[in-house]
Amino acid sequence: MPTMPAPFTTDDYRARMARAADAAAEAGLAGVLVAPGPDLVHLTGYRPVSTERLTMLVLAADREPVLVVPTLEAPDAEEAAGAAAFTVRDWTDGKDPYAVTAPLLDADGRFGVSDNTWAMHLLGLQRQLPGTSYTSLTEALPMLRAVKDAHELALIEAAGAAADETYHEILKVRFAGRGEAEVAADLAALLKQFGHSQVDFTVVGSGPNGANPHHEAGDRTILHGDMVVLDFGGLKHGYGSDTSRTVHVGEPTPAEQHVHDVVREAQQAGFEAVRPGVACQEIDRAAREIIEEAGYGDLFIHRTGHGIGVTTHEPPYMIEGEEQSLIPGMCFSVEPGIYLPGRFGVRIEDIVTVTEDGGRRFNNTAREMAIVE
Structure with a gap:
């Protein structure tokens, strides 16, 4: 134990x-x-x-x-x-x-x-x-809970590791022919198996449902050829996890792979922009620039990130207009996405903490598109 x-x-x-x-x-x-x-x-x-x-x-x-x-x-x-x-x-x-x-x-x-x-x-x-x-x-007092001490950082890191274990295991289950809600239930059970006391969300957005960033997993049957957005998290020992990966049932088309590659590049750019003294909005700008240059700017319809701690969403927010400087100990998501209505969506998300000289990820699963059955 x-x-x-x-x-x-x-x-x-x-x-x-x-x-x-x-x-x-x-x-x-x-x-x-x-x-x-x-x-x-x-x-x-x-x-x-x-x-x-x-x-x-x-x-x-x-x-x-x-x-x-x-x-x-x-x-x-x-x-x-x-x-x-x-x-x-x-x-x-x-x-x-x-x-x-x-x-x-x-x-x-x-x-x-x-x-x-x-x-x-x-x-x-x-x-x-x-x-x-x-x-x-x-x-x-927007920064009341924003800067975590070493003990809190350890708890958020443990929650992130549990979410990573959940992702590793969900890749082993069958997607095709099952309902979104069934896969969501698998995610919830795995989060609890790996130590979460509270599951806050298990987004499973298959095919066109993936174009809705906060899609509630429903009774749609996941089909071969679907892109599937997975976004899940909750609380472990009182501190939050939140991660997103986008998988594909069978081999993706070149167009689907291209969109995923753009989001992955944007997520990396957002992460690389993290360092002390940088304004929160610069993380959003770094990720958004990649997506805009690829021609999908209007399809990135939410902020790049949110803080996390004793709740899964809290200040600071990585969005244009937020001039709060990053401080070592802050923890937040970096989660750009592209959403094509009626077709599919892609989102990749890691929880990141600000260090003395940059940033460190608390989610370390592969960001390349995973192929599931």
């Missing part, structure tokens, strides 16, 4: 919360309000269910972290607090949770709020403190 990674420590979580509070202060915010979801997991390791009952972490540069929770969840929160070093303040059913939270906030402050906060909770705080204002954490 694979060795379980060591858990994050109290010092890890304390440092993350302090960095978030300091970053908020530098951005002119009075603090950060974090609801259940990926930001709370990253900052504290606590994974409560998001419900109509308010749970909210309050961070400010000049105060100790406080987690407001329903009384019935206080025991779990107290246990988490021992590992993450925050104070628990609970409220009972029938009481106003916003009145409990309000004294923790500056009455006229502006706060960064995690993107998945329920509207009813934000409105409740506004009723209690009409002088406050709020902004999305993604807008205010």
Whole structure:
């Protein structure tokens, strides 16, 4: 059995919360309000269910972290607090949770709020403190989770290796004559076999369905002669995997091979552009230039990449207009594609991390077109 990674420590979580509070202060915010979801997991390791009952972490540069929770969840929160070093303040059913939270906030402050906060909770705080204002954490602190430490990098690398093992195994199954959903189920089972606790997506886009980048695997029967886009990933030990390869059932036509070769060249160009100090948009430009020069620019219809960590999609984004500089420890996808409506699609994707002098892939399966049966 694979060795379980060591858990994050109290010092890890304390440092993350302090960095978030300091970053908020530098951005002119009075603090950060974090609801259940990926930001709370990253900052504290606590994974409560998001419900109509308010749970909210309050961070400010000049105060100790406080987690407001329903009384019935206080025991779990107290246990988490021992590992993450925050104070628990609970409220009972029938009481106003916003009145409990309000004294923790500056009455006229502006706060960064995690993107998945329920509207009813934000409105409740506004009723209690009409002088406050709020902004999305993604807008205010887009780099909150973007730069990974060595422990996080090791977890993302392990998730990528598990996805690579999944790809190696899926090449052994039969495609022709089977439904897309059957192959998608094989992918999900393999991801779990190789240690994933959560499967987020298993795209199997055969033939014309491959021209839809986020095609949901359906009941279409995969045919001999089909190009098939495979895009799959999820969470292993709490960190994400995401990879794409495009295979062919039987030998491809010269036209199909040409499109695949263009995407492979574009993906390589995007990877080679990765280095510290380069703006995120330069990764998109490098990959897109190859596809445009080949005459398929209008058929590359999405950004070149997205960040990955405790979720499979998060900042930073590799897209024109994103001027954030790459920093060692950032992890993101490089995944150009070409999509010919009614015919087929091709996408090749690796997760990449920024190193001190360039980039390193966390997916290392062959990028040449694989032939399957």
